[in-house]
Amino acid sequence: MATKCTNCPLKRRxxxxxxxxxxxxxxxxxxxxxxVIDPGTPFLMEGSNSPQLYTALHGMGLRHKTLSSGExxxxxxxxxxxxxxxxxxxxxxxxxxVEATTRMTLCVFDRSEFWTFFKHNPERAFDLTxxxxxxxxxxxxxxxxxxxxxxxxxxxWALLRVYQRADALGLAQGNVVRFPFKQRDLADALGLxxxxMNKTLRRIRENQLATWSNDELKILDLKRLAxxxxxxxxxxxxxxxx
Amino acid sequence: MATKCTNCPLKRRxxxxxxxxxxxxxxxxxxxxxxVIDPGTPFLMEGSNSPQLYTALHGMGLRHKTLSSGExxxxxxxxxxxxxxxxxxxxxxxxxxVEATTRMTLCVFDRSEFWTFFKHNPERAFDLTxxxxxxxxxxxxxxxxxxxxxxxxxxxWALLRVYQRADALGLAQGNVVRFPFKQRDLADALGLxxxxMNKTLRRIRENQLATWSNDELKILDLKRLAxxxxxxxxxxxxxxxx
DNA sequence: CGAGTATTTGATGCAGTTCAACGCTCGTGG
DNA sequence: CCACGAGCGTTGAACTGCATCAAATACTCG
Numbered sequence: 001m002a003t004k005c006t007n008c009p010l011k012r013r014x015x016x017x018x019x020x021x022x023x024x025x026x027x028x029x030x031x032x033x034x035x036v037i038d039p040g041t042p043f044l045m046e047g048s049n050s051p052q053l054y055t056a057l058h059g060m061g062l063r064h065k066t067l068s069s070g071e072x073x074x075x076x077x078x079x080x081x082x083x084x085x086x087x088x089x090x091x092x093x094x095x096x097x098v099e100a101t102t103r104m105t106l107c108v109f110d111r112s113e114f115w116t117f118f119k120h121n122p123e124r125a126f127d128l129t130x131x132x133x134x135x136x137x138x139x140x141x142x143x144x145x146x147x148x149x150x151x152x153x154x155x156x157w158a159l160l161r162v163y164q165r166a167d168a169l170g171l172a173q174g175n176v177v178r179f180p181f182k183q184r185d186l187a188d189a190l191g192l193x194x195x196x197m198n199k200t201l202r203r204i205r206e207n208q209l210a211t212w213s214n215d216e217l218k219i220l221d222l223k224r225l226a227x228x229x230x231x232x233x234x235x236x237x238x239x240x241x242x
Numbered sequence: 243m244a245t246k247c248t249n250c251p252l253k254r255r256x257x258x259x260x261x262x263x264x265x266x267x268x269x270x271x272x273x274x275x276x277x278v279i280d281p282g283t284p285f286l287m288e289g290s291n292s293p294q295l296y297t298a299l300h301g302m303g304l305r306h307k308t309l310s311s312g313e314x315x316x317x318x319x320x321x322x323x324x325x326x327x328x329x330x331x332x333x334x335x336x337x338x339x340v341e342a343t344t345r346m347t348l349c350v351f352d353r354s355e356f357w358t359f360f361k362h363n364p365e366r367a368f369d370l371t372x373x374x375x376x377x378x379x380x381x382x383x384x385x386x387x388x389x390x391x392x393x394x395x396x397x398x399w400a401l402l403r404v405y406q407r408a409d410a411l412g413l414a415q416g417n418v419v420r421f422p423f424k425q426r427d428l429a430d431a432l433g434l435x436x437x438x439m440n441k442t443l444r445r446i447r448e449n450q451l452a453t454w455s456n457d458e459l460k461i462l463d464l465k466r467l468a469x470x471x472x473x474x475x476x477x478x479x480x481x482x483x484x
Numbered sequence: 485c486g487a488g489t490a491t492t493t494g495a496t497g498c499a500g501t502t503c504a505a506c507g508c509t510c511g512t513g514g
Numbered sequence: 515c516c517a518c519g520a521g522c523g524t525t526g527a528a529c530t531g532c533a534t535c536a537a538a539t540a541c542t543c544g
Binding site: 069091190 | 385
């Protein structure tokens, strides 16, 4: 049997806002099960109208969309605690695909119950909108990065964001976080060719800013990396969990 | 005195879903006035915590953010009916700035009342989330464009999107729509230099795909333009008005 | 008419792409 | 236990789409 929300492993993470007992009970009714998927498996498809929505409990994944010519754009990386499928829930159609890159376990909700949130639990409805707004905020940043920053700046920005997100989740061990992706994934996220991604990572390594190999990202000089990326270091804000 | 929602000029546009009498009355209490601003005036600033939220009634504008180095990324163009300030309303801080490019009139709401939506009017709360999801969807598209499409494809994509949006609003006169922006604006939206934007527009003109001058965008060959942009032509979906 | 802003065009340079090849690590099967 | 191939990372060389530089031509408005 799936874990109850009361015992949700994410609930203990400092990053997330606390949920009232009532809300927890409410969420439990909403949860229909847990899903474990293997690396490389897509579980939401662009254009699909999925009956299920998810919250990532363990593991990592990525959101992407593909041009008919085959070019892939990675929109974002999926971390534990991320809510997946908002577009399907609200618009009835996903604008991008989502797939697991590590083994993942997902908390599964039923889309048909979506509306009851808004009807019966305004706090939770607000939280959903909050999450949508955060995603919009992030995509704006990403767009600015791909549009205006150089390959090195963009890469520095991306590595830093990854570190910050993982750190906020309590997943960092000192200056090291797990980042189980391929150079191809990051290249597709930043609109760079694989070859140039590789060369850019080398320069960042040579500049003693950060290293990334064997799925491990190590930040060597946070401050210089941040300056370089033109990114301000700020304390992570608490976010609601779904 | 400002127009009542009952007489809102946008309400008559086919694009928007109909609002019940009750909802209209509800919105009227929420509305605190109308604001008319001159071209070139910014009215929401990145990082600010605006006490006001807006819906564009007339005119056009753009959302953008700026790197400390001065590079500007245009995130989106603002059309009549667009809701502006969701991030301020939900997150308490805007992730981008918004400014008028033509004279605009805005319907003004009070942010402090925001929460009452979720509490007392779940339909309207859902609509808000719907809008947030649509924005997320669009930004994903834009990111893919800037990241993966060539300058010509990206430009074709952008011109087509602009035409589609204006057409859906009933603002098109045949194959012509008003598009009161500078080449610099579109360049900053697509991550291109001004010079290259100009040269790209020339090629699109020479290929008899579209022309854009004097704030007027004319689509010459919709089908070929769409193929070229790798964009599917689809009927616009009705959207809620705020 | 003159000053400021926007568009246009040509020339030159470079950041990033594309092509090609090699090495490393692992899992698989003989 | 080794041979083999597939996937990923790495590196060099050649090429090009787009940026940058520079300057001329319209357009707008006091």
